[in-house]
Amino acid sequence: MPPDVPLINDRLVLWVVSELHLLFAAFVLGSPIFIVISEILGVRTRDARFERLARETMRIVAISYSLTALFGAAMTFVLVARYQTLSNFIFQRFYPIFGLYATFIVVETILMYAYLYSWDALERRKSLHISIGVALNVVGTLVMFLMNGVGSFMLTPPSSPDRARLWELVNNATWTGLNLHRFIANIAFGGFMVALFAAFMYLTSRKEEDSAFYDWMGYIGNFIGVAALIALPVAGYIYTKEIFAYNATISTLLMADKLAWFFVIQGTMVGLLFLGAGYYMWLSIQRIKGGPRFRTYFRGVFWVALIGLIIWLVPQNFLPSLTTKPAGPIGEVAIPEKAIFLGLMPAKGLAVSAIILVTAFLYLLYRQAIATGTMTWGRIDTKAQLTLTFLPAMAVYTMTFMGAVRESARGEWHIFQFMADKSAESYLTPLGYAATVSGLITVIFFLLVSGIFWLGFKVGH
Amino acid sequence: MRLIITTMAIIVAIWLIPFVLSDESGLKFGWPYSVFFTLATLFGGFLFYLLRMPPMGPFTSSRRAIGSVVLVFLVSIGIITLLANVSPQFAFEGAATAGATAEERGKAVFNDPKVGCFLCHTVQGAGGTRGPDLTHIATVAANRKPGMSAQDYLKESLENPGAYVVPSFDNIMPPVAKALSPEAFSDLMTYLKALK
Numbered sequence: 287m288p289p290d291v292p293l294i295n296d297r298l299v300l301w302v303v304s305e306l307h308l309l310f311a312a313f314v315l316g317s318p319i320f321i322v323i324s325e326i327l328g329v330r331t332r333d334a335r336f337e338r339l340a341r342e343t344m345r346i347v348a349i350s351y352s353l354t355a356l357f358g359a360a361m362t363f364v365l366v367a368r369y370q371t372l373s374n375f376i377f378q379r380f381y382p383i384f385g386l387y388a389t390f391i392v393v394e395t396i397l398m399y400a401y402l403y404s405w406d407a408l409e410r411r412k413s414l415h416i417s418i419g420v421a422l423n424v425v426g427t428l429v430m431f432l433m434n435g436v437g438s439f440m441l442t443p444p445s446s447p448d449r450a451r452l453w454e455l456v457n458n459a460t461w462t463g464l465n466l467h468r469f470i471a472n473i474a475f476g477g478f479m480v481a482l483f484a485a486f487m488y489l490t491s492r493k494e495e496d497s498a499f500y501d502w503m504g505y506i507g508n509f510i511g512v513a514a515l516i517a518l519p520v521a522g523y524i525y526t527k528e529i530f531a532y533n534a535t536i537s538t539l540l541m542a543d544k545l546a547w548f549f550v551i552q553g554t555m556v557g558l559l560f561l562g563a564g565y566y567m568w569l570s571i572q573r574i575k576g577g578p579r580f581r582t583y584f585r586g587v588f589w590v591a592l593i594g595l596i597i598w599l600v601p602q603n604f605l606p607s608l609t610t611k612p613a614g615p616i617g618e619v620a621i622p623e624k625a626i627f628l629g630l631m632p633a634k635g636l637a638v639s640a641i642i643l644v645t646a647f648l649y650l651l652y653r654q655a656i657a658t659g660t661m662t663w664g665r666i667d668t669k670a671q672l673t674l675t676f677l678p679a680m681a682v683y684t685m686t687f688m689g690a691v692r693e694s695a696r697g698e699w700h701i702f703q704f705m706a707d708k709s710a711e712s713y714l715t716p717l718g719y720a721a722t723v724s725g726l727i728t729v730i731f732f733l734l735v736s737g738i739f740w741l742g743f744k745v746g747h
Numbered sequence: 748m749r750l751i752i753t754t755m756a757i758i759v760a761i762w763l764i765p766f767v768l769s770d771e772s773g774l775k776f777g778w779p780y781s782v783f784f785t786l787a788t789l790f791g792g793f794l795f796y797l798l799r800m801p802p803m804g805p806f807t808s809s810r811r812a813i814g815s816v817v818l819v820f821l822v823s824i825g826i827i828t829l830l831a832n833v834s835p836q837f838a839f840e841g842a843a844t845a846g847a848t849a850e851e852r853g854k855a856v857f858n859d860p861k862v863g864c865f866l867c868h869t870v871q872g873a874g875g876t877r878g879p880d881l882t883h884i885a886t887v888a889a890n891r892k893p894g895m896s897a898q899d900y901l902k903e904s905l906e907n908p909g910a911y912v913v914p915s916f917d918n919i920m921p922p923v924a925k926a927l928s929p930e931a932f933s934d935l936m937t938y939l940k941a942l943k
Contacts, residue, residue: 675816
């Protein structure tokens with residue numbers, strides 16, 4: 287931290303409240319997607335567990351909803367009070383969008399409570415209840431798209447932001463990419479949060495019946511998380527492609543300059559997510575009759591994933607930025623010339639694809655094993671449940687951390703190459719600082735979420 | 748046991764191999780890479796240990812269960828935060844886009860994939876080989892054409908590369924100056940002139 291900036295400053299406060307707002311928002315937007323699907327599956331398969339999963343998750347969503355609003359308000363408050371020029375400009379230029387946004391939020395809230403509280407009343411009219419759920423998702427997704435328009439605008443505004451038409455502001459160069467990426471990421475995140483909830487309940491429940499249910503619920507949460515996770519890199523690729531096409535300075539900053547090392551850390555976390563999901567499947571498969579016969583496959587997959595991860599992460603050099611002059615000979619800190627291909631995009635792309643492919647393969651294998659063997663729910667290696675708490679930890683951390691990267695990509699601009707950030711904290715945050723703040727936000731989020739689980743499901747039960 | 752021995756053996760190899768390899772082999776990794784590979788190996792060892800770890804029974808009390816969940820959470824977050832803190836750090840200062848010196852901006856232009864200089868030219872060990880090494884181009888440029896200053900020669904090289912073709916290279920360099928904005932061009936010149 288530069289000496290003239292206090293430890294607790296405007297940017298830090300804005301950073302923390304907006305990330306918390308975004309995490310809760312992601313949860314309340316992502317979860318209803320599979321809550322409704324789960325309800326539909328419950329009707330289709332007559333398996334009562336789907337219905338229970340949908341209801342319990344919806345209850346968590348409802349409690350989280352108020353926290354989303356609370357942090358949203360806090361974020362607006364800091365923006366208006368401390369970043370006046372920016373917020374004035376944004377609110378003025380996007381005025382109709384914010385009007386629409388407020389309207390949709392009201393509609394969404396009504397739908398949300400209608401969906402939650404009409405569950406029993408509409409027991410005999412399932413299709414109506416499901417329709418409310420679908421409408422809730424449609425409105426929720428629109429709300430997100432609107433705000434993505436504002437968020438993506440700040441990084442990739444059209445050529446003259448003060449004169450461009452509203453649609454050009456919203457439909458800017460990276461709107462589609464951000465929409466797609468957030469949509470899929472929210473589902474993955476929701477899935478892992480369900481897994482966390484299930485693990486929490488599994489580990490603290492006494493009744494056989496509950497253990498069996500929460501074991502199953504954790505399995506479904508992981509299932510949703512992994513499925514979305516496999517699709518996520520494609521969306522990430524599209525999103526970065528759009529950034530690259532928009533302006534090469536941003537891409538240099540991200541990939542070759544100061545933010546390059548951020549991506550090594552991101553890769554570590556994403557790799558751990560894939561490996562953790564694979565490990566959960568391994569533990570889960572053990573209790574199926576004949577499960578251990580898959581050992582060789584799992585070992586093979588872990589080898590491929592491990593080597594893939596090493597190739598993905600091995601850095602081009604150990605310099606923090608493009609302009610740093612190495613202290614010693616360059617050969618000490620940069621990849622040697624005959625191995626240079628390891629540091630280049632084709633090798634990385636191949637490695638990531640390998641990790642995704644083998645995880646997808648595991649997934650199929652696992653489905654196969656479940657379909658052919660008998661699963662005894664409620665009796666699973668406790669490590670599996672701990673893995674289910676590890677996955678959300680990584681998922682949340684990745685999200686907060688990448689949020690910091692996305693904001694840093696603008697450099698010293700509030701609105702890229704249009705409105706400079708003239709505040710005292712306009713500097714880029716070094717990796718260690720950014721990671722520490724993101725880690726703290728993750729911990730705060732986790733504490734709040736545990737509180738929700740506790741209040742909603744333990745106290746008074 | 749076998750796992751521990753294999754892990755250890757790989758780590759020892761990681762640290763010994765650079766001693767055996769000569770500098771010319773082009774495969775000699777520096778010590779930061781050895782640290783990186785060591786961490787990766789330790790992680791791999793841990794991973795395969797997890798695979799064969801015996802099953803773990805249920806917790807005896809809720810308090811233990813919650814304690815373990817919190818522990819897993821904090822330890823995993825802690826390790827990542829630690830890794831991020833020991834990775835290379837740039838100093839707190841402006842981004843490369845605004846507030847950078849002309850030389851820094853020029854370097855960014857040079858390394859910009861759209862401009863593509865580094866695809867053909869090497870500077871300080873990194874870059875392509877279709878064009879001459881530019882590590883000391885400022886010094887070289889001053890002596891290329893008798894009576895021509897480094898500034899003029901560099902300008903000519905970017906505006907009209909065919910005017911002087913460096914021996915043993917082909918006349919394939921595009922007239923890059925045309926594609927650059929005046930600011931980018933002047934930043935790039937500042938950067939090249941600093942490569943003494």
